[in-house]
Amino acid sequence: MTHADHVYAVVPAAGVGRRMGGPTPKQYLSLDGSPVIRWSLDALLVHPEVRGAVVAISPDDDWWSALNLGFDKPVDVVQGGAERAQSVLNALNWLHDLPTPPSWVLVHDAVRPCVSPDELTRLLAVARAADDGGLLASPVRDTLKRQNPGVERVSSTVDRTGLWHALTPQCFPLVRLRAALQEALGAGQQVTDEAQAMELAGYRPALVEGSRLNIKLTYPADLSLVECILQAQRDDSNT
């Protein structure tokens, strides 16, 4: 497999963690002695098809360099943007300028430390078999209610048929995703994941079922849940 066939991880890590609160951005909170971002990067870099990672951090980030993290694969840092999509595009631009850019990218939130090797393997196999790429996602299992703004009462029940929770990683051809994000951001379109940018460009990404345990650390209550999941994954790997 040539370098160009390899996959490169793109890790947006420039958020402030407003919903988590506290002085430390959630990607740098400690889980069982390691920062969240280390768990997420290790989960990606352990996969043999992932050649390296580029991490987008805030211009005000004082945590990354202080961590002095070492990896056995290349991990580079770029400046993130005001929105997650811009952070991702900045990383894609850096990859595009490499002497031999990777053909595919695996975009993964720095705050999803519980992604499993099996999910990566299944996503890479399906996404790269289709030019439109693909994403990990989880089918909606609960009845969904909609509220009217400012009123904590049900306004309606939303039909959940065909609805999925988008997760990450999301895997796309570097050239196509970079162009799709440039087009969406250039048009002032708010996109909250890479698949949405690809959809706006006319692609139909594959849905690859991911684990409900692949949660995004968002609120304080998520911390203990993520620690339990990571412990359970370690216990499983030791059996």
Ligand SMILES: Nc1ccn([C@@H]2O[C@H](COP(=O)(O)OP(=O)(O)OP(=O)(O)O)[C@@H](O)[C@H]2O)c(=O)n1
């Ligand atoms: N301008 C931004 C905003 C978010 N992210 C990253 O995108 C991922 C998912 O975003 P989210 O969970 O929304 O993180 P925050 O934006 O930090 O959270 P909040 O919305 O609560 O502030 C995180 O790894 C976050 O660091 C980023 O790279 N650049």
Ligand SMILES: C[C@](O)(CO)[C@H](O)COP(=O)(O)O
């Ligand atoms: C990309 C994402 O994880 C897909 O569910 C999610 O959109 C990121 O969270 P955000 O709060 O929208 O930045």
